[in-house]
Amino acid sequence: MTSSAPAPSATAAATAPTRERLLDAAAGLFYREGVNIGIEALCRAAGVSKRSMYQLFTSKDDVLAASLDRAGSGYLSGLLPAPDADLPPRDRIMHVFKQLESLSASPDYLGCPFLATAFELKDSEHPASVVARRYKDALTDFFRDEARRGGAHDPDLLAHQLTVVFDGSSARAMAQARSLGGLATATATALLDAAGVS
């Protein structure tokens, strides 16, 4: 079947590794140091020339949005249960909060990367703020689907409440620089109980 597999174009093959290396280095640097990191530091960390960077991206804003999108996808799938995990809706929701509890115990955790980016940019129309919002909405969508399957009185309200608890917990872990110690799971549990998800 190799003959039917589309071969990557010469351009794609040549640029993909550079692009990925740049985005991975950028995501780590933006998260640890903030969105005001300069182009020079970015290129140095990625081992990429400025010329190469500008061949792939039109601006630093463009790099920031693309790197958040790439890193965000991994962050979100690390929080969610496996799609084929055979768990009741309540356990699928609680999985997310247990993952957040684990993350918060790491000294490297500086809060939800989407919130961090949005707080730093202070511009809801920036392309990276739009990416951040899309991922926050994806988490709310996950909660809403599970809340509905779990028989919540008001799945949409519960989904937004759980997102608020997720964000507030992640912010707390960052601002206090310490583990949540069960606060996120206890708060999610109280709201699931109140919403009738057993």
Add this chain to the structure above:
Amino acid sequence: MTSSAPAPSATAAATAPTRERLLDAAAGLFYREGVNIGIEALCRAAGVSKRSMYQLFTSKDDVLAASLDRAGSGYLSGLLPAPDADLPPRDRIMHVFKQLESLSASPDYLGCPFLATAFELKDSEHPASVVARRYKDALTDFFRDEARRGGAHDPDLLAHQLTVVFDGSSARAMAQARSLGGLATATATALLDAAGVS
């Protein structure tokens, strides 16, 4: 009784207006533009020379911490009910969330200034991060006192849960760039009910 009132020292009288003007301008600028604003822009906005600034503060970090402290005090007292307001504990707690709902409806609201500063600095030992943590703890202390007076099953847990809801709601209003539309009050209500605060 004027003879018994201590007169401000000549130094305090001369420096106080400059100091306050600088801190007020700095607080607004840091909140709107971020903590990476340069000294020049800061002094220009305040109408203060760099020389005057360095006579009052040892560094920009020092200005940032002092300006957050000054603005934070007003922000927190704007959220809390008047100390002499004759309200039941539950209403005193809900007052905070109603204030947050109002704040979130303003296009100028960029989230809780303490969270914003902590997210931007990414350094829990920075003097401004320490100020931010002190104010977050003051809000939790307020919730704990009221939760205790209101007969909560576990006042300390409820106080932390309410702080998480406050922070998550403020982050949501910022990231979504729109009013909370009752989400903060609905979530606080659910947790107060669950905790047995009637």
